[in-house]
Amino acid sequence: MSDKKRVDEATGTETTGHSWDGIEELNTPLPRWWLWTFYATIVWGIIYVILFPAWPMVSGATSGILGWSTRGDVAAEIEAASLANADLRESLVGIDLAVLEENEELHRFAVSAGASVFRNNCSQCHGAGAAGVQAAGYPNLLDDDWLWGGQITDIAYTVRHGIRNEDDFDARWSEMPAFGEMLEDEEIATLVTHVRSLAGLAEAPAGGEELFLDNCASCHGDNGLGGRDVGAPNLTDAIWLYGSSKEEVTETITNSRFGVMPPWEERLGEAQVRAVAAYVHGLGGGERQVGE
Secondary structure: OOOOOOOOOOOEEEEEEEEEOEEEEOOOOHHHHHHHHHHHHHHHHHHHHHOOOEEEEEOOOOOOOOOOOHHHHHHHHHHHHHHEEEEHHHHHHHHOHHHHHHHHHHHHHHHHHHHHHHHHHHHHOOOOOOOOOOHHHOOOOOOOOOOOEHHHHHHHHHHHHHOOOOOOOEEOOOOOOOHHHOOOOOHHHHHHHHHHOOOOOOOOOOOOHHHHHHHHHHHHHOOOOOEEEEHHOOOOOOOOOOOOOHHHHHHHHHHOOOOEEEHHHHHHOHHHHHHHHHHOOOOOOOOOOOOO
16 A cells, blocks of 8 residues: 555556555546535525524524424414304304204314314313223213213213312212112122112122112112213113123222213313314214204
């Protein structure tokens, strides 16, 4: 290897002085256009880090003198969409929900907006498809079994004020007693079998009806059909909020259930409350308004 530089006779280009086995390396200069492009990228990079967010810091990044951000763009788009829909939101707040479906454009807007509200605020408990989670006592919103009523005004009230919470004075409220503190184990076992028999899951036991009438009928009705004024479920159908097995019903009767739903009016606002009520009502189990 030699470090002696010379001019290559064939090309007229100076060598770098490096030679391997007689093969010399030419010191060919870079094209001018390439150099100017390289210098331009350096200048562009300097200007960029001055104008836009660039360097990561401990708790953020340099903001740049333009103050631009992708979040700012998104916020601007959301604000623009909000302004564009302002009239529809105002109309939604002012309309009687009982006749919302008669206004096709407004109803379509409400259902579309309500779907977004549901995904962001309700799906965590009721599931992305609104089918609920039985083991945790989150109701299926697709069927036609409603504890507090399935008319759109009923649904809006439930969303607005919630259920059994201490944050809203107007929350839906009911409380099932823990019968394990009042009845003997044998009585609870008889009552469990009787309750399951109402839905055709067991044979009616001797003494079960009397126990039911004495302890359960005041809320669930003499025939177990439920009572919406106190959120008591219908015990004669195939829909069970906490499960229908012997063990699950025993747990319910022994220790009771006390599901809580927060009020959403303050967090969502009336327009979004009405929108999500319209969405839930249209999922398949919503009931027509009384008088229609």
